[in-house]
Amino acid sequence: MVAAGQMLQARDAQQELLAKAEILYMLAAEAAEVLVGVFQAPVVLAAEAAEVVKRIGAILVVLTLVAEAAEVVALPTEMKCMAALAAQELF
Structure with a gap:
C-alpha cells in the first residue's frame, strides 16, 4: 500500500515536471x-x-536622360537662333 502511494506521488511529480518542462519549452x-x-x-x-x-x-538616371534629351531637342532651336543672329550681323 505504501509502495502504491509512493508510485502515485512519483507519477504526479513526473507529470508536474513534464508540464513545467513544456512551459519552459514554449x-x-x-x-x-x-x-x-x-x-x-x-x-x-x-x-x-x-x-x-x-x-x-x-x-x-531617367531624369538625366530626360535632361539630355531636352538638350538634344533644344540644339536645333539654338542653332537656328545663332544662325539668325549671324545673319543679322552680316546684313
Missing part, C-alpha cells in the same frame, strides 16, 4: 522567435533601404 521557443525578429529587423530594414537607394538611382 517560453524558450517564443524567446527564440523574438531574438530572430530582433536580429532580422536590421537586415530587413537594410534590404528595404537598398531598394530605395536603387529606385532613387533609377529615377536619377
